[in-house]
Structures are given as C-alpha cells and as structure tokens.
Amino acid sequence: MSLGSGVTVIGDGCFYDCVSLTELTLPASLTAVGAEAFCGCAGLTAVSLPEGLTSLGDGAFAFCTGLTRVELPASLTDIGEEPFTWCPAGLVIAAPEGSPAAQWLADYTYEPCEAD
Secondary structure, three states: OEOOOOOOEEOOOOOOOOOOOOOOEOOOOOOEEOOOOOOOOOOOOEEEOOOOOOEEOOOOOOOOOOOOEEEOOOOOOEEOOOOOOOOOOOOEEEOOOOOHHHHHHHHOOOOOOEEO
C-alpha cells in the first residue's frame, strides 16, 4: 500500500488488525504515526519510516508478527510506549548513529529486538 504524498498523520488505530497489509510505502510528508496505527498487521515484513517523521505512538507496530526489519529516521524524537511489543524474536531495528532514535534504541529493553 502506498499512501498519498499529502498525508501528514496516520491516526490512532487506522490500520488496526489489517492482516492483509503486506507492503507499506509511507510519504515523505508524514510527521506522525498514531497509537496502535498498525497494531496486528501480521503481514508486514519491513517498514522504513520516512525522514521528517517526528512522532511514533504507543504500540504503533505492536503484534506485527511478520516484521523482520524496521528503519527509524533521524528526525524521530517522540517515541511512545512499546511501539514494537509482541513483534517476532530477531526483529532488527535500525536508526542513524547519534540520532534521538538511536539513543532510544540503545535504551529499549524489548529483548527479542536487535539494534542495527
């Protein structure tokens, strides 16, 4: 799924439990992903959050059991509670070195995830 270039916010629970969602292209205009926006989207395997995104809500990608890799942008400064909880063991989360997202990742204690 590709979201339009004018989209700035994905609201809370917008794609909740959308198990048929397997591919996601997010626009550069996106600044916020709401709480549980993609919770339960078990078909998603990889997500690259765009530069310019500043806020990721609580449980935004919780229960996305197919995720193997997530890329966080340097612009991400507001990260909610457990955005990747109940994701699979071995999930790799990448963030640019020295960014607020990298610092959050260094402090993140969800053991099945790996920092990259």
